[in-house]
Amino acid sequence: MTTLDDLPTPCLVLDLGILKRNLARMAAAVARHPGLVLRPHMKTAKSLAVADLAAPGKGPITVSTVAEARYFAGGGFRDQIYAVCITPAKLDAIAALNAQGCDVKVITDDIDVAAAIAAHPGPLRALVEVDCGEGRGGVAPDSYLLTAIAGRLGARCAGIMTHAGHSYAERSTAGMEAVADAEHRGAVLAADRLRAAGLAVEVVSLGSSPTALYGRDMSGITDIRAGVYMFGDLFQAQIGTHGMDDIAVTVLTAVTGRKPDRNAVLVDAGAIALSKDRSTEKAPKDYGFGLVLDLDGKPAFGEAIVARTHQEHGEVRGEAPLPFDRLPVGALARIAPNHTCLTVAAHDRYHVVNGGRDVVAVWDRVNGW
């Protein structure tokens, strides 16, 4: 049996028990709302093996790239929402999947793209993206553009979708509930306006991990999208949607140098292996580029963090003196990431453990576009 001690570093470790606990928690949150379907966003995990657990029975999923759409279609996940506004050049690839029996719904907030979708010779369906307060993509639910875009899609309009990404700026359950309420109101208003305009509204989709967990009213919503809840990270723990014990993915790393004069060790997880994401910079606790855990994934070394990164160097520093006697070059540690979506993106596979150090499986990922 391969164990963590045998793995080349740096690499990803995925704890199956924690993953399953996170999935069960979200499933329970969604089950509060009878009839609501969880449509997991696979942009974080990008793994068929994870999708089979998160969306059992090849259930509906969400994707963020053409590469993901193809990969998951190849694995039997036919019902997808590709939840980044589509460009005309990408329509052929999606239509090709649909021509093979998939139902990959694209999204748009642009009237010219809607016309291109309507005119495309291949099978396509689209949702109009609605902005419920995030201020990124989408049209306002009360905008004339909403019905104009949907009208241009015509029979290819499958409904609406919205994403309350601003929920991540909240720091309390009450704040997230309020964002979820606004997301719900916006989605329902948009759907009602499309129906009033005589358009079919099969899908009314919303979501973000915080609003999926804390949303109170899901009446009129058909499916809910969330992704980062599967793995969690330090930022999620800081905003209260995850416990520190619920971080399923860590980066296995080895000590490459000891620097007792500055109470630091260097490790082989640097800026590529961890990403340069600094999500926790403005959170209550700043974890630098990640929190150092021991080989069993437990807090170690007095909350030492990766304070500095270069391409292939991470510099671990502690407030308390580091135990250099237990940190020879080659000693292994695990780094909990700031933002799991970006950290895992540098790696092509997960080494799966189940609470211990034995590697019980290796799961692939689809990167790129």
Added chain:
Amino acid sequence: MTTLDDLPTPCLVLDLGILKRNLARMAAAVARHPGLVLRPHMKTAKSLAVADLAAPGKGPITVSTVAEARYFAGGGFRDQIYAVCITPAKLDAIAALNAQGCDVKVITDDIDVAAAIAAHPGPLRALVEVDCGEGRGGVAPDSYLLTAIAGRLGARCAGIMTHAGHSYAERSTAGMEAVADAEHRGAVLAADRLRAAGLAVEVVSLGSSPTALYGRDMSGITDIRAGVYMFGDLFQAQIGTHGMDDIAVTVLTAVTGRKPDRNAVLVDAGAIALSKDRSTEKAPKDYGFGLVLDLDGKPAFGEAIVARTHQEHGEVRGEAPLPFDRLPVGALARIAPNHTCLTVAAHDRYHVVNGGRDVVAVWDRVNGW
């Protein structure tokens, strides 16, 4: 002929003419010092095709991962320095390459690792890493540890190496010259001390792109390592080692949404495609997550920058009003990166152009570890 208009976005575009100009400039800088060998650091490009231009004749190179060592060895580059301190677990992989005829030299600054290298059954040679002021890895050139580590390596000691990474903190030629002087003094002192201790010193290696360009005295140095000079980036341009016209790699991206109410467009190059590196944050000019260029790689849109990123969304904002009539969804632009090493790491290939829009070649990269 494939052109930039045909490529799936986001993806990397590499301008061959700019690359060759950057290579020629560095070659000329190194040629100021008779006998000095340029040992290009392939950690940025990670591409055999680029290595064939940067180190003609399968010349000596530098690498930063075991994956690179294997990939470049497979392409005929036998003389390598693996310039990140080695861990004992990685020695088998390097010895296996050397057993096949390579000369991949590892580095260390640790006496226990030196003992492991000396005791390893396979063919290995090592350099001692010297810290000439960077404050990352290495031992001080006047430290007793230097000769102790080299002595432990014994016949497997091939010399010393140092890296003046702190040169990137300088903002003037004079400042970079001063760092280069200190790097040179440290390297020569360390080499002299090893010789005085009766050890062979075949390699005296130093380098960083700034000190390679501006170093005045290279007496006693055998080779010089640099990498980012090949591609350049906005940070290099800010510190004066590169011109803005010398950035060889850009990210091709497509507009995914128009937001005239906030003078922004969304593009499909987000946090993964660009990286979250914010190198220019503390430079004289902050380019956010990258500078927007037109399809020909020329400045466009009044110095619009990628001001905000999400995983697959970049938000372009301009100080001047954006020309929305020329930016329909699907319109293409190129983004010059803050820190090219990290941006290219998310991609698996380069689409090579030669000043125009025709794609004259596709070159692969080796990612991972």
